[in-house]
Amino acid sequence: MSLLVSLLLTAQVASGGYARPELLVDTAWLAAHAADPQVRVVDLRPRGYAEGHIPHAVWLDNNAIRNPTATPDFLPTPAEFEALMGRLGIGPETRVIAYDERGGIYAARLWWILNHYGHGNVALLNGGWTKWSTEQRPVSTDTPTPTAPPFRVRAARIGHARAADVVAAMHRPGTRILDARTQAEIDGTDLRNIKRGGFIASSTPVYWEDTLAKPSLEFRPAAEIARLYRDKGVTASDQVIVYCQVGMRASHDLFTLALIGHDLSKLRNYYGAWEEWGNRDDTPIATRPK
Numbered sequence: 001m002s003l004l005v006s007l008l009l010t011a012q013v014a015s016g017g018y019a020r021p022e023l024l025v026d027t028a029w030l031a032a033h034a035a036d037p038q039v040r041v042v043d044l045r046p047r048g049y050a051e052g053h054i055p056h057a058v059w060l061d062n063n064a065i066r067n068p069t070a071t072p073d074f075l076p077t078p079a080e081f082e083a084l085m086g087r088l089g090i091g092p093e094t095r096v097i098a099y100d101e102r103g104g105i106y107a108a109r110l111w112w113i114l115n116h117y118g119h120g121n122v123a124l125l126n127g128g129w130t131k132w133s134t135e136q137r138p139v140s141t142d143t144p145t146p147t148a149p150p151f152r153v154r155a156a157r158i159g160h161a162r163a164a165d166v167v168a169a170m171h172r173p174g175t176r177i178l179d180a181r182t183q184a185e186i187d188g189t190d191l192r193n194i195k196r197g198g199f200i201a202s203s204t205p206v207y208w209e210d211t212l213a214k215p216s217l218e219f220r221p222a223a224e225i226a227r228l229y230r231d232k233g234v235t236a237s238d239q240v241i242v243y244c245q246v247g248m249r250a251s252h253d254l255f256t257l258a259l260i261g262h263d264l265s266k267l268r269n270y271y272g273a274w275e276e277w278g279n280r281d282d283t284p285i286a287t288r289p290k
Contacts, residue, residue: 017222019261023111024126024219025097030054031137034097040090040146042098044106045129052139054099054125054132058088058146062106065113066247066271072162074247074271078153081117089146092119099125099132103217104255105208105248112251112269118154124255127218134216158254159268161241163283166270170202170284175239177203178232180249181274187288192245194278198285200243204232208244208252222260229257236262243270243277 018024025033034041034056041057043049049059064084066074076084090096096114098107107124114122125132161169169175179199184190186205188197199205211225212218219225234240240257242250247269254267270277277283 016219018259019222020259023123023255023259025123026126027132027135027137030097030125030132036095038093039095039097040088040148042088042090042096042107042110043129044098044100044110046106048101048129050141052141054129055138055140055142056144057099057140058144060084060088060110062109062248065109068246068275071276072164072272073160074273074276075113075116075160078117081113082151082153085119085151086148089144089148090119090151091148092150092152094121094148094151096122097125098122099128101129103130103209103212103252104128104219105252108251108255109248111255112158112247115158115264116156116160116269118157119151120157127216130215130217158258158264161268161270163270163272163276163280165268166200166241166243166277167284169239169241170200174237175241176234178234178240178242178250178253179203179205180208180242180244180253181205182207185245185274191278194245194274196278196285198278198287200277201284201286203243204234206232206234206242206253208249208256211252211256219256219259225256226260229260237266239266239268241268241270243273245274247271247273 043053043057043059044062098110100106104124111122186199191197213220242253244250250269
């Protein structure tokens, strides 16, 4: 590690206390490095790219990294994912910086799936488009067409869980199932076009947005994030499976756990999520007493 990189990481640790400060970059860093050949900025906002985005950013439709018909994994195939990364100009050595306008809810899913397919050199822009816009930093309407050496899927750095894995994890000592959805979803009053409402037995709610500071949508300091999980009973030694509705909010919880140092090999995203669980007839659903 170069002295400069070491100093940068030290400064980030001092400001936020994160065990993995390399998972975040700030707006000043990105303004200085967005044009670097080994950096690829990816805009994951559902809308607004054509009207203006961070210079040199490419756009990715977040729906392209989850296939709701590809049961039981809901993942693009390795070949499909390699082709998608190739179109974005992401190669095996590319430093990927992802951002959105909602504190990382979309960007974190790209972070998770890149790590699942073996590419760990990816970070989120802290504060995302919200902070970039507030600071009135440069905006572009150009659409780049970057190239890179072929992306190759490698061994997973972070795990993936199927419904059967979740069933096996229920009530298992040393394993925590986290629910990143809203309380209304958990209570079954907000079905969001899902057939059945409720929650997975033995799961613990950890709402993804509670890890963000308002109004900047930057991540809270590590001590505050760690306290949130500790108060929910999540320990550093736990195996953790997180779910939401379609794997976005779950990815955000996984990202914050990684940020504060949780063992990556103990983190899994139930990617079928409530969209699968609540629409099946054979999955056990718990509900709150009336």
